[in-house]
Amino acid sequence: MGHSAAVWDYRAATEITKDWNGIDQVLLRTPRGSSARVSLHGAQVTSWRNEHGEELLFTSSKAIFKAPKAIRGGIPMCFPQFGNCGSLEQHGFARNRMWAIDENPPPLPGNDSSGKSFIDLVLKSSEEDMKCWPHSFEFRLRVALAADGDLTLISRVRNINGKPFSFSFAYHTYLLVSDISEIRIEGLETLDYLDNLFKKERFTEQGDAITFESEVDRVYLSSPNIIAVLDHEKKRTFVIRKEGLPDVAVWNPWEKKSKSMVDFGDEEYKQMLCVDGAVIEKPVSLKPGEEWTGRLQLSVVPSSFCSDRLGLDRSGL
Numbered sequence: 343m344g345h346s347a348a349v350w351d352y353r354a355a356t357e358i359t360k361d362w363n364g365i366d367q368v369l370l371r372t373p374r375g376s377s378a379r380v381s382l383h384g385a386q387v388t389s390w391r392n393e394h395g396e397e398l399l400f401t402s403s404k405a406i407f408k409a410p411k412a413i414r415g416g417i418p419m420c421f422p423q424f425g426n427c428g429s430l431e432q433h434g435f436a437r438n439r440m441w442a443i444d445e446n447p448p449p450l451p452g453n454d455s456s457g458k459s460f461i462d463l464v465l466k467s468s469e470e471d472m473k474c475w476p477h478s479f480e481f482r483l484r485v486a487l488a489a490d491g492d493l494t495l496i497s498r499v500r501n502i503n504g505k506p507f508s509f510s511f512a513y514h515t516y517l518l519v520s521d522i523s524e525i526r527i528e529g530l531e532t533l534d535y536l537d538n539l540f541k542k543e544r545f546t547e548q549g550d551a552i553t554f555e556s557e558v559d560r561v562y563l564s565s566p567n568i569i570a571v572l573d574h575e576k577k578r579t580f581v582i583r584k585e586g587l588p589d590v591a592v593w594n595p596w597e598k599k600s601k602s603m604v605d606f607g608d609e610e611y612k613q614m615l616c617v618d619g620a621v622i623e624k625p626v627s628l629k630p631g632e633e634w635t636g637r638l639q640l641s642v643v644p645s646s647f648c649s650d651r652l653g654l655d656r657s658g659l
């Protein structure tokens with residue numbers, strides 16, 4: 343029986359179950375049938391489906407859940423670093439920790455979650471983590487699913503009156519695509535990027551869109567707040583809207599790197615693309631009591647929405 347939005351009980355639409363490893367996960371649903379699933383392990387979004395039940399995020403068929411490592415796919419939270427430097431694990435520890443449901447989060451200014459199914463999760467600095475990252479923080483994440491199926495992630499990191507600290511961050515978003523050779527990204531033209539395949543050397547994007555013929559592992563800098571990922575074969579476009587996330591990490595491992603990853607199928611590079619709203623080049627610095635907010639909204643629209651109609655700033659400035 344269909345539900346009209348007027349009578350839809352959004353709280354009831356938020357269901358807590360256990361995954362195959364006995365770890366709590368939260369299922370968000372909408373009246374029209376969209377859904378999203380968030381694991382309390384790493385506050386990782388592990389599924390986002392449209393109203394037809396089609397999965398929109400990639401998860402490797404070889405994903406291994408071996409705590410504390412994150413499973414490969416969905417949207418891992420990369421904090422307090424993106425990349426592999428210093429004593430921290432790759433992409434930081436937040437995605438490898440158990441989070442808690444935040445029953446009474448501080449109000450989220452400027453965010454309207456009415457009419458959405460949502461959950462609030464929280465990770466606080468632990469004694470263990472203080473050994474490798476000696477900063478007192480609270481990281482709150484709201485995952486919200488709107489009636490039209492849009493997925494919104496709002497991260498807030500607060501310095502809980504410790505010493506000032508800096509961090510980098512990324513929503514490590516594994517998009518599910520039909521075939522990587524059919525994909526183009528619009529909105530990153532003319533930008534500078536750091537190329538991880540060339541020791542993070544800085545280049546300028548020359549193309550009028552990003553297409554894929556080999557491994558790509560780049561961080562585009564000072565990007566517009568709307569990016570489009572067009573899937574020609576599926577005739578649909580992922581629209582990524584962001585605030586507080588100046589950079590965009592783009593990654594496809596291609597064939598050789600795919601074969602080197604034990605938790606990734608040899609051919610799976612064809613069906614995925616990471617396009618991560620991030621803060622990488624200029625880490626966020628927080629004084630005691632200060633808070634940073636990073637918002638990401640993911641939508642899927644028919645590709646008939648040409649990029650101009652999405653309001654993409656083609657100048658890339």
Ligand code: TA6
Nearest residue numbers: 425432433538559591592593616
């Ligand atoms: O996307 C940037 C990157 O650092 C790539 O170099 C690759 O390592 C990717 O992240 C995968 O990271 P993960 O920790 O999810 O295996």
